Amino acid sequence: MQIPFIKQSTKEYYRACRKQGMSLFDFIHGYVYARWPYHYIGLAGDKNPWWRWLWVPLVFIIDRVHPFTETDAHRSGDPSQTRPTWSDAYHGKPLPLAEATKLIRLDRPVNTSLPETVLPYTKARELILNNPERIVLLDCPCRAGMKNPCTPTDVCLIIGDPFASFVLEHHPTKARAITADQAVAVVRAEQARGHVSHAFFKDVALGRFYAICNCCSCCCGAMKAHAHGIPMLCSSGYLAEVNQDLCTKCGTCAQKCQFKAIGFNKDGAFIREDRCMGCGVCTLSCPKDALTLRAAPEKGSPLKVDDL
Incomplete structure (x- = not known):
């Protein structure tokens, strides 16, 4: 049955979730994350919007499922401790300029599972790019949640489908399609400002890489969490x-x-x-x-x- 009011990119994401064997809850979670990132991610900012009062109970609930502790086997050294942690579901890896540039310039599909030595997490370790030349530049949700954000704000690169098309279709005023050369220019300019390029992976983003974010410790929610002991970032190596x-x-x-x-x-x-x-x-x-x-x-x- 065709449902005309559902956007094509939503249908593509749903099909990808089904193919991946993800649950309906995971699909809804991923949809909310990508559809309303300025609410979802903006909770960590300091603008203090009306919905920010949800942040403390939300963190408490999530902590019951993915505790903010080092408990899984590969990081604790205790094979009996295998419960996933918060960072297993969502994490980033710093990319030196040369590797960020190469990742952006990939011109053919890639399908690989990164080893634990590269991403020391139990979930979200796939680097799968369909239509890798599809790159969308998005206004950073972290910076949008700050009263005095670092500028410029359009520094998040969404790479490959179905994510790039989803973001472009649902956020036409905050996102635009760009070329690989333009994306490299964004990364070069951000690193020159002292900002860190991270490859981000998320469980409900089909368990794979989906973005290169250019992050500053004053605005980035992941960097703030990492500084407070939540291991959302791993070393570049x-x-x-x-x-x-x-x-x-x-x-x-x-x-x-x-x-x-x-x-x-x-x-x-x-x-x-x-x-x-x-x-x-x-x-x-x-x-x-x-x-x-x-x-x-x-x-x-x-x-x-x-x-x-």
Whole structure:
């Protein structure tokens, strides 16, 4: 039976959910998330809209299902602890500029499951792109929820269908289709501002990658949650390191670092390795090229697009 008032992109998303074996509840959850992101995500902002009073009871209810603790086996080291956590359902991985650019420029369908070393979560580890050249630029729901947001606000890249078409069809005043070159320009400009590019994955987004968000710690709900102990972000698989012979202690890198991972001593800058997420923003900001990224297997594996 054809239902004329249901948008085509909604039908495509529903079909994809059925094909994936997802429940009706998951479909509704995903629909609400993508249909009303400025309400769903904006709850974490400081504009204090009328619906924000729902945030505390909502968090309490969700915490009963996905507790805000490190309880699953691969992170606790205890094989008996296998209950999924909040971050398993929704998480991001920082992308250095080179890898973000390659991911954006994918020009053919990709279908792969990322290993746990790349995304240390029990859910949402698929990188499946249908129509990967379909890219939509969306006004950031996190920044929209702030009284004084970072600018510009149109910095969220929705990549591939059915998500890109869904967002474009349901948010025509806040989203627009762009080319891969335009998307790369957005990422370059955001990283130059000191913002971090994250590949985001979500369980009700068919358990897969669906967006590259360019995030700042003052606005981004995921970064705020991570800073408060909810492990919604995993390392890029790299660590920043400093060439002390080149460092002039100008402080630019520390100002740009969203994770507060750079300090200074008498020798120059140093990296707080427990905080560094390997995003690479500091390497772009240093006027003396004193900062580079090195592979850090102890932090995990990079998302290397060339290997997909």
